[in-house]
Amino acid sequence: MIYPIVVYGSSVLRQVAKDIPADHPNLNALISDMFDTMYKSDGMGLAAPQIGKSLRLFVVDATSLADEDPSLADFKKAFINAKLTLLDEETMVMNEGCLSLPKIREDVERKNKVRITYYDENWNFHDEEYEGLKARVIQHEYDHLEGVLFIDRINVLRRKLLKGKLNDITKCQVDVPYKIKVIK
Secondary structure (H helix, E strand, O other): OOOOEEOOOOHHHHOOOEOOOOOOOOHHHHHHHHHHHHHHOOOOEEEHHHHOOOEOEEEEEOHHHOOOOHHHOOOEEEEEEEEEEEOOOOEEEEEEEOOOOOOOEEEEEEEOEEEEEEEOOOOOEEEEEEEOHHHHHHHHHHHHHOOOOHHHHOOHHHHHHOHHHHHHHHOOOOOOOOOEEOOO
């Protein structure tokens, strides 16, 4: 099932997502649907709040960037009930976009290295460290679980300059090749 992407202006994007119990019904189907939705929307990551579900779940697949960064060749995962720790004082600035903020891209400063604990789709526990682009993708998606959008990480003046575009997004007046919706 392909879900519409929930966009800026939706309350679910500003909520702290809830942990998922191990017996959550149809969790593997939801994960599969999230990957399908992410691919259909041409994304690299997708968090459950972006499909209107306030659950601590996100999926990533950055394998398409393996030519640029060979370490991404196998970076396709589901993260359930993730907890993130920022490990590095070093930061990096890169341009980011988001399916929930279509047609907006901004430079965002993020930590270069993170530690994350999570369960995979088979309920195996993981405690892993990531750096570089993997760390950036994880931080972006993890922010969605905390009710944070990447525009919250840019300076106030830049955000004010985006006000018109953000208002258009809240009215779904943006041309994108995937279905979008606002949930009040």
